[in-house]
Amino acid sequence: MTIKVVRGNPTPEELAAALAVVRARAAAATAAAPDEPAPRPARPSWSDPSRIAAHRLPQPGPAAWSRTYWPG
Incomplete structure (x- = not known):
């Protein structure tokens, strides 16, 4: 860590006091x-509800009875 005096001419005692505060x-x-709580672990993708809604539902038609099972 580097501390740079931008303005003024501090004494060594003033610099020591400023450094003590920073430390x-x-x-x-x-x-x-x-003491901060641990971050929550990432949610696994298999339990993400958007994964189910990402696929289109089967459209009704002559073979709709055979498509009642949702492909996983």
Whole structure:
């Protein structure tokens, strides 16, 4: 990590104080990360309801009785 002074002329004590604040915030952010809930696992594609609706339903006709079973 690089810290660059853009404006002004800080003393070594001021730079040390600023660096201490940055390090403390980084340590707090790192310590807080494990407390977050784990991301939900991806839903398997076989249980996706859109997979069923992606196919057209059989159209009624003379052989409709033989197409009553939905092909999987």
